Amino acid sequence: xxxxxxxxxxxxxxxxxxxxxxxxxxxxxxxxxxxxxxxxxxxxxxxxxxxxxxxxxxxxxxxxxxxxxxxxxxxxxxxxxxxxxxxxxxxxxxxxxxxxxxxxxxxxxxxxxxxxxxxxxxxxxxxxxxxxxxxxxxxxxxxxxxxxxxxxxxxxxx
Amino acid sequence: xxxxxxxxxxxxxxxxxxxxxxxxxxxxxxxxxxxxxxxxxxxxxxxxxxxxxxxxxxxxxxxxxxxxxxxxxxxxxxxxxxxxxxxxxxxxxxxxxxxxxxxxxxxxxxxxxxxxxxxxxxxxxxxxxxxxxxxxxxxxxxxxxxxxxxxxxxxxxxxxxxxxxxxxxxxxxxxxxxxxxxxxxxxxxxxxxxxxxxxxxxxxxxxxxxxxxxxxxxxxxxxxxxxxxxxxxxxxxxxxxxxxxxxxxxxxxxxxxxxxxxxxxxxxxxxxxxxxxxxxxxxxxxxxxxxxxxxxxxxxxxxxxxxxxxxxxxxxxxxxxxxxxxxxxxxxxxxxxxxxxxxxxxxxxxxxxxxxxxxxxxxxxxxxxxxxxxxxxxxxxxxxxxxxxxxxxxxxxxxxxxxxxxxxxxxxxxxxxxxxxxxxxxxxxxxxxxxxxxxxxxxxxxxxxxxxxxxxxxxxxxxxxxxxxxxxxxxxxxxxxxxxxxxxxxxxxxxxxxxxxxxxxxxxxxxxxxxxxxxxxxxxxxxxxxxxxxxxxxxxxxxxxxxxxxxxxxxxxxxxxxxxxxxxxxxxxxxxxxxxxxxxxxxxxxxxxxxxxxxxxxxxxxxxxxxxxxxxxxxxxxxxxxxxxxxxxxxxxxxxxxxxxxxxxxxxxxxxxxxxxxxxxxxxxxxxxxxxxxxxxxxxxxxxxxxxxxxxxxxxxxxxxxxxxxxxxxxxxxxxxxxxxxxxxxxxxxxxxxxxxxxxxxxxxxxxxxxxxxxxxxxxxxxxxxxxxxxxxxx
Numbered sequence: 001x002x003x004x005x006x007x008x009x010x011x012x013x014x015x016x017x018x019x020x021x022x023x024x025x026x027x028x029x030x031x032x033x034x035x036x037x038x039x040x041x042x043x044x045x046x047x048x049x050x051x052x053x054x055x056x057x058x059x060x061x062x063x064x065x066x067x068x069x070x071x072x073x074x075x076x077x078x079x080x081x082x083x084x085x086x087x088x089x090x091x092x093x094x095x096x097x098x099x100x101x102x103x104x105x106x107x108x109x110x111x112x113x114x115x116x117x118x119x120x121x122x123x124x125x126x127x128x129x130x131x132x133x134x135x136x137x138x139x140x141x142x143x144x145x146x147x148x149x150x151x152x153x154x155x156x157x158x
Numbered sequence: 159x160x161x162x163x164x165x166x167x168x169x170x171x172x173x174x175x176x177x178x179x180x181x182x183x184x185x186x187x188x189x190x191x192x193x194x195x196x197x198x199x200x201x202x203x204x205x206x207x208x209x210x211x212x213x214x215x216x217x218x219x220x221x222x223x224x225x226x227x228x229x230x231x232x233x234x235x236x237x238x239x240x241x242x243x244x245x246x247x248x249x250x251x252x253x254x255x256x257x258x259x260x261x262x263x264x265x266x267x268x269x270x271x272x273x274x275x276x277x278x279x280x281x282x283x284x285x286x287x288x289x290x291x292x293x294x295x296x297x298x299x300x301x302x303x304x305x306x307x308x309x310x311x312x313x314x315x316x317x318x319x320x321x322x323x324x325x326x327x328x329x330x331x332x333x334x335x336x337x338x339x340x341x342x343x344x345x346x347x348x349x350x351x352x353x354x355x356x357x358x359x360x361x362x363x364x365x366x367x368x369x370x371x372x373x374x375x376x377x378x379x380x381x382x383x384x385x386x387x388x389x390x391x392x393x394x395x396x397x398x399x400x401x402x403x404x405x406x407x408x409x410x411x412x413x414x415x416x417x418x419x420x421x422x423x424x425x426x427x428x429x430x431x432x433x434x435x436x437x438x439x440x441x442x443x444x445x446x447x448x449x450x451x452x453x454x455x456x457x458x459x460x461x462x463x464x465x466x467x468x469x470x471x472x473x474x475x476x477x478x479x480x481x482x483x484x485x486x487x488x489x490x491x492x493x494x495x496x497x498x499x500x501x502x503x504x505x506x507x508x509x510x511x512x513x514x515x516x517x518x519x520x521x522x523x524x525x526x527x528x529x530x531x532x533x534x535x536x537x538x539x540x541x542x543x544x545x546x547x548x549x550x551x552x553x554x555x556x557x558x559x560x561x562x563x564x565x566x567x568x569x570x571x572x573x574x575x576x577x578x579x580x581x582x583x584x585x586x587x588x589x590x591x592x593x594x595x596x597x598x599x600x601x602x603x604x605x606x607x608x609x610x611x612x613x614x615x616x617x618x619x620x621x622x623x624x625x626x627x628x629x630x631x632x633x634x635x636x637x638x639x640x641x642x643x644x645x646x647x648x649x650x651x652x653x654x655x656x657x658x659x660x661x662x663x664x665x666x667x668x669x670x671x672x673x674x675x676x677x678x679x680x681x682x683x684x685x686x687x688x689x690x691x692x693x694x695x696x697x698x699x700x701x702x703x704x705x706x707x708x709x710x711x712x713x714x715x716x717x718x719x720x721x722x723x724x725x726x727x728x729x730x731x732x733x734x735x736x737x738x739x740x741x742x743x744x745x746x747x748x749x750x751x752x753x754x755x756x757x758x759x760x761x762x763x764x765x766x767x768x769x770x771x772x773x774x775x776x777x778x779x780x781x782x783x784x785x786x787x788x789x790x791x792x793x794x795x796x797x798x799x800x801x802x803x804x805x806x807x808x809x810x811x812x813x814x815x816x817x818x819x820x821x822x823x824x825x826x827x828x829x830x831x832x833x834x835x836x837x838x839x840x841x842x843x844x845x846x847x848x849x850x851x852x853x854x855x856x857x858x859x860x861x862x863x864x865x866x867x868x869x870x871x872x873x874x875x876x877x878x879x880x881x882x883x884x885x886x887x888x889x890x891x892x893x894x895x896x897x898x899x900x901x902x903x904x905x906x907x908x909x910x911x912x913x914x915x916x917x918x919x920x921x922x923x924x925x926x927x928x929x930x931x932x933x934x935x936x937x
Contacts, residue, residue: 035186036179041439045847076179089177096813100639101176102406127855138824
């Protein structure tokens with residue numbers, strides 16, 4: 001029994017038929033081949049599957065695809081705009097915030113949700129906003145620095 | 159030599175694909191016609207398999223293969239061939255693969271796996287390696303004596319001892335006789351999970367006509383896995399092809415076949431269709447590999463002034479059910495239990511013992527992390543008893559340039575004392591402690607370490623300059639996050655004299671990339687870096703020869719820099735691209751170079767006769783100094799700051815060195831304070847990342863990285879290595895700081911609030927008792 005849904009991912013509209021049990025991360029990775037979103041645990045503990053739904057970071061492994069009907073989803077593949085990389089992506093490169101890179105998409109999306117909401121977020125706010133994503137390379141120091149620098153670059157003032 | 163890229167923190171070359179989500183990891187590999195695998199695992203720690211009924215699995219739509227142990231009657235293991243692809247007759251740990259299914263969808267494969275019925279007859283199991291040493295202990299491998307093993311490592315047939323190693327140097331009894339004080343202590347370090355964010359994943363495909371296997375995997379050592387698989391299957395090195403994807407973290411754990419072996423077993427029965435196997439997080443935590451736990455006894459003789467006279471160490475490693483890289487860990491691990499100190503007389507005993515648990519494997523530090531725990535906590539205890547400052551006693555015994563290691567190897571480029579002094583200065587060593595804030599007490603501690611690299615080992619590479627001046631480097635060293643591609647590109651760009659942006663290093667493919675031992679043992683920058691230096695010099699010379707001919711000048715008067723040919727006066731004559739265009743005349747062409755590095759035969763490895771095997775081509779040194787705050791009411795430890803000073807030889811890319819060190823500090827802190835397996839009858843109960851806790855951004859202390867550069871004479875541009883060492887001193891530095899804060903000495907890891915609280919209570923009671931005694935005593 002498949003359910004018809006429509007949703008917008010990275011600005012592109014899709015009409016799909018999904019299984020009721022299908023999660024958003026499965027839909028993104030397996031149907032749309034947007035493999036930049038990772039699945040590190042499937043139980044909402046590691047945060048590597050974080051994408052933005054209507055601007056809000058969600059663990060896409062915990063969300064059913066049917067519940068995204070009519071919503072706007074932004075994944076890492078949609079973060080860079082026409083004009084090039086997002087300031088967060090630039091900062092991650094400049095500050096050396098990337099190691100193995102597996103958590104990077106989720107860190108970037110969590111950072112974007114924060115900076116959109118709190119443009120000049122300080123260190124404690126950044127740490128708290130990123131605490132839902134695990135990074136076993138332990139890049140936290142440079143990741144926090146990169147988000148902070150991006151916020152400053154984007155003109156966020158406190 | 160002046161460098162344009164080496165020594166600078168350039169943007170990492172794999173950065174763009176990683177920040178845009180385009181990097182392909184093992185879990186992302188997708189092939190036409192691909193099937194999905196699922197595994198049935200043992201629920202028992204030790205049992206005989208009585209019957210496997212697979213009929214239910216075949217009833218699920220879309221099932222293409224159902225494979226049991228007898229279908230793939232091979233064993234593997236790089237050091238002891240003791241591990242079956244799928245269990246045959248008996249299972250030896252909870253989570254051991256018993257059979258596997260391949261189906262059109264993941265869901266179908268899982269459903270089919272659930273419908274398999276396996277009947278077991280439970281057997282007595284053993285979980286503590288000290289128990290497993292006893293004669294009465296259940297035997298895990300009755301056929302151990304028949305297993306193939308590398309000649310270096312001997313076990314004891316008829317027991318659970320998989321490897322035993324003894325090392326005697328000097329006269330340890332004389333050393334103890336010379337000592338003023340003898341310290342005898344026991345320590346324990348717990349197993350931890352590698353927990354890469356990307357779980358083990360592999361895709362395998364089998365081509366029956368050539369008896370050929372292709373495997374896509376995110377291993378950090380394709381050639382080691384290739385060697386092991388070829389040996390197991392009895393085929394040639396050109397019948398198994400490993401193609402590397404990006405690795406989403408490994409930390410040693412991806413140096414063994416976990417998903418690969420299941421994928422290969424299934425692929426043999428799917429008529430050419432590829433099979434993908436991705437471990438769930440539960441499988442990753444409970445059925446991949448762990449850091450080896452170790453029980454360590456240390457006996458150390460010391461003079462009154464803090465100078466060491468002798469050390470005896472007895473280490474029992476918990477191997478788990480199969481050996482994997484355990485023998486190597488147990489052998490190399492013992493060598494660093496002496497710490498970076500001059501100890502004239504030593505006796506070491508290391509035993510690796512089978513238990514009915516998840517397999518112990520390579521884990522960042524490769525044994526050094528374990529033994530540094532014992533060495534450096536005892537060092538602090540010695541300092542305390544002798545009333546010598548912990549920094550001073552370390553400086554007194556610390557190796558300096560020209561000292562000889564226990565085997566007689568002369569140590570060169572020893573930046574150890576600088577790491578001690580600089581880490582100490584950064585943490586404010588010796589400054590008075592702030593007064594406690596309520597129940598919160600502050601303290602400082604430090605720990606230091608040394609680590610060798612596996613020696614000798616080999617790295618090969620090819621460099622190809624295309625006719626448009628772009629360059630491809632074929633190296634078998636995968637990018638595992640450490641910035642391998644970036645560092646190697648920097649070395650190549652400066653060696654050849656071309657822009658960094660003209661170089662590409664594709665992910666390894668063992669059909670094209672020549673042999674490389676592994677991205678392991680902190681060896682890649684040094685070994686592959688040197689191989690690339692050699693190949694780079696070859697193509698540089700070829701280019702200059704061609705330029706000389708083309709420009710009708712003496713090539714020795716020409717220089718190649720940033721892809722342009724200059725004369726002696728620094729005048730630009732022609733670009734490399736123009737030159738190649740001229741030479742190849744619009745047709746195609748390549749300029750090729752090959753590189754090989756092995757430190758074998760280096761005069762730096764000279765040692766006492768018969769002891770050369772434990773020389774290391776470079777020695778890494780590092781010191782961590784920690785400041786903690788302990789809440790004595792809750793037992794919670796907050797790490798406030800870690801100053802981490804490491805002798806890296808030369809920082810080819812300072813920011814990447816910082817990443818390795820900062821990352822290892824976070825990992826070390828996490829291992830020490832948060833991570834612990836909860837087990838019941840061999841079953842790991844905390845099998846999610848909600849219950850097996852890892853450090854998050856909220857646990858991040860202030861980390862100050864200090865890079866010490868000692869310039870290794872044979873290293874590429876002076877570099878040594880840095881990947882592993884930083885994981886070792888964090889735990890003892892934290893424990894020593896806890897002692898400074900509270901007077902409580904923790905000897906067994908992890909340091910949980912419960913454990914610390916109980917220890918604080920015990921201390922309080924002991925103090926109360928002794929005060930009461932004093933009060934009762936007259937006078």
